[in-house]
Amino acid sequence: MPIGAVIEFTSITKKFGQVTAVNDLSFTVEPGRVTGFLGPNGAGKTTTLRMLLGLVAPTSGTATFGGLRYRDLPRPLHTVGAALEAASFHPGRTAAHHLGVYTIAAGIPRTRVAEVLHTVGLAEHASQRVGGYSLGMRQRLGLAYSLLGDPGVLVLDEPINGLDPEGIKWIRGFLSSMAAEGRTVLVSSHLLSEVQQSVDDVIIIAKGELVHSGPLSSLDTNIAPQVIVDSPDRDALIAALTEAGLPFTSGRTGLIVAVPDPGRVGHIAFAAGVELNALHRQKAGLEESFLALVEGGDSL
Amino acid sequence: MNLILRPVAAEFSKILTTRMWWILALVLFGYITLLAGGLAALFGGLDSGAITPDAMNAGGGGADLTSLGSVPLLIYSFASSVGYVFPVLLGALATTGEFRHQTLTPTFLATPKRGRVLGAKTIALFVVGAALGVVGLAASVGVGALVLGGFGVDPLLADGETWALIGRTVLAMALWAVIGVGLGVLVPSQVASIVIVLAFTQFVEPLLRFAATFTEVTADIGKFLPGAASDALVGESFYALTSPGMAVLTSWQGGLVLLAYGLAATVGGYFISWKRDVT
Numbered sequence: 001m002p003i004g005a006v007i008e009f010t011s012i013t014k015k016f017g018q019v020t021a022v023n024d025l026s027f028t029v030e031p032g033r034v035t036g037f038l039g040p041n042g043a044g045k046t047t048t049l050r051m052l053l054g055l056v057a058p059t060s061g062t063a064t065f066g067g068l069r070y071r072d073l074p075r076p077l078h079t080v081g082a083a084l085e086a087a088s089f090h091p092g093r094t095a096a097h098h099l100g101v102y103t104i105a106a107g108i109p110r111t112r113v114a115e116v117l118h119t120v121g122l123a124e125h126a127s128q129r130v131g132g133y134s135l136g137m138r139q140r141l142g143l144a145y146s147l148l149g150d151p152g153v154l155v156l157d158e159p160i161n162g163l164d165p166e167g168i169k170w171i172r173g174f175l176s177s178m179a180a181e182g183r184t185v186l187v188s189s190h191l192l193s194e195v196q197q198s199v200d201d202v203i204i205i206a207k208g209e210l211v212h213s214g215p216l217s218s219l220d221t222n223i224a225p226q227v228i229v230d231s232p233d234r235d236a237l238i239a240a241l242t243e244a245g246l247p248f249t250s251g252r253t254g255l256i257v258a259v260p261d262p263g264r265v266g267h268i269a270f271a272a273g274v275e276l277n278a279l280h281r282q283k284a285g286l287e288e289s290f291l292a293l294v295e296g297g298d299s300l
Numbered sequence: 301m302n303l304i305l306r307p308v309a310a311e312f313s314k315i316l317t318t319r320m321w322w323i324l325a326l327v328l329f330g331y332i333t334l335l336a337g338g339l340a341a342l343f344g345g346l347d348s349g350a351i352t353p354d355a356m357n358a359g360g361g362g363a364d365l366t367s368l369g370s371v372p373l374l375i376y377s378f379a380s381s382v383g384y385v386f387p388v389l390l391g392a393l394a395t396t397g398e399f400r401h402q403t404l405t406p407t408f409l410a411t412p413k414r415g416r417v418l419g420a421k422t423i424a425l426f427v428v429g430a431a432l433g434v435v436g437l438a439a440s441v442g443v444g445a446l447v448l449g450g451f452g453v454d455p456l457l458a459d460g461e462t463w464a465l466i467g468r469t470v471l472a473m474a475l476w477a478v479i480g481v482g483l484g485v486l487v488p489s490q491v492a493s494i495v496i497v498l499a500f501t502q503f504v505e506p507l508l509r510f511a512a513t514f515t516e517v518t519a520d521i522g523k524f525l526p527g528a529a530s531d532a533l534v535g536e537s538f539y540a541l542t543s544p545g546m547a548v549l550t551s552w553q554g555g556l557v558l559l560a561y562g563l564a565a566t567v568g569g570y571f572i573s574w575k576r577d578v579t
């Protein structure tokens with residue numbers, strides 16, 4: 001069983017001329033977990049991943065797998081499997097031939113080609129020219145390429161783009177099972193909701209800078225929670241809250257009180273003799289939390 | 301050893317799993333067949349009308365015969381003197397295709413040492429260029445000799461010099477493919493590369509070579525033009541016929557000049573495009 005290596009970014013920076021695409025980014029990605037690498041369009045996700053894979057030279061800083069730069073890995077495809085967003089195929093080559101070329105280059109047994117095509121659900125299209133592939137099929141072929149060497153580390157740039165609902169469900173389960181086997185799985189996306197169900201950790205960047213990293217649950221606490229409360233006699237409730245000096249706004253399903261503790265709101269209502277038919281704590285959605293983080297600066 | 305053998309094998313696989321190589325081989329064969337067969341028929345026809353095969357075999361006769369003696373070799377040299385554009389195109393397509401279809405990404409992921417990939421491509425294209433040379437010769441020698449023989453002209457196939465020319469032609473075609481690889485990394489835009497190949501080989505260089513014959517100084521420079529160097533390597537050419545007395549390099553000098561063009565373009569292209577960010 002391949003063991004995942006720790007991915008480590010250290011102060012990595014990339015400037016394209018005047019544009020700073022990635023600025024002094026440092027974070028680590030642990031094996032045995034699915035890590036979501038999130039940020040809005042143009043945040044620098046693809047650039048960061050391409051630097052990790054030695055395709056783009058960093059202006060400064062390093063990115064390593066277990067301490068080794070990609071180009072220093074003795075058997076790169078056996079260690080790291082990567083699928084990047086751009087469709088990288090010769091349209092006139094069949095899927096099997098496309099993969100075959102790289103098994104030769106990396107010294108991987110040819111039998112892996114049929115295996116990985118089967119895994120990603122392309123077995124029937126193995127001898128079809130890639131030029132005729134749909135977006136989702138190309139995405140799957142890219143994933144098949146990343147699996148050729150049965151690597152301990154997977155680096156996938158927007159792997160969910162273009163997949164149908166069945167494909168999305170499949171890849172979520174697939175990523176989780178890869179991580180459960182002890183592999184390192186780093187998946188980028190511009191939508192938290194896309195990966196939310198399968199990621200354990202999140203790294204969030206905006207404008208090339210790190211804005212948050214930690215377990216998915218850490219996003220929860222980022223926005224102060226609120227209490228939703230409602231009464232058959234809403235006017236009485238409003239009077240009681242105003243009396244107690246709690247800030248609130250009116251929402252569709254009740255009053256939104258800007259305090260974290262439902263007990264406190266319940267007590268005020270009880271003391272004022274107001275009947276309640278709703279009282280709960282509202283967690284800000286992860287998505288709102290994510291949006292608040294990436295829109296921290298001036299938005300795109 | 302695997303470090304270079306594997307990338308070379310992968311580069312062969314890239315060429316053989318797309319259609320371009322046999323399309324070019326087919327067109328090359330057809331084109332050279334037409335030219336070599338046509339010219340052989342022309343000379344054969346003239347020859348058979350003028351003198352008998354017996355007289356020729358006996359070696360008797362005047363100036364006509366000695367000049368005719370090199371006609372078969374001239375026809376055979378079409379494989380490279382006319383066909384060289386095909387290996388250049390294949391080499392240029394092999395490199396520019398990687399940029400165009402963004403296959404540099406999976407290529408460099410599998411073999412992160414980029415210089416090794418370019419070296420492997422050069423080696424693979426050298427061999428495939430040689431194979432195109434064999435195809436061109438199958439047309440120029442195969443068809444040419446057949447037609448000459450049909451008119452009763454000695455195709456000189458028993459002659460050692462003929463086989464030496466065949467060998468040098470294969471080498472020239474191999475070197476042209478290497479030049480194509482170099483051009484492809486110098487000018488990674490596929491369209492631009494193809495336009496340059498066609499314009500240079502079909503128009504610019506023939507004109508330059510012709511113009512260079514006007515003065516001695518330019519002739520000394522003109523002999524270093526890649527097409528002139530190639531013809532010098534092969535040792536026979538249609539151009540030598542149209543511009544007699546033109547300055548030429550020796551065969552091995554021609555080969556070295558051609559190799560120098562290929563290597564210079566490849567090394568230059570490595571720095572200009574191959575080493576750059578793949579985004």
Ligand SMILES: Nc1ncnc2c1ncn2[C@@H]1O[C@H](COP(=O)(O)OP(=O)(O)OP(=O)(O)O)[C@@H](O)[C@H]1O
Pocket residue numbers: 016019020021039040041042043044045046047048190579
């Ligand atoms: N080759 C390049 N030359 C110049 N600028 C570039 C280049 N590649 C990327 N950039 C710039 O770097 C920034 C980050 O781009 P990048 O593709 O890494 O973003 P991303 O997070 O992957 O976005 P998306 O979600 O749209 O894929 C952008 O401002 C982009 O314009």
Ligand SMILES: [Mg+2]
Pocket residue numbers: 045046047085157
């Ligand atoms: Mg991107």
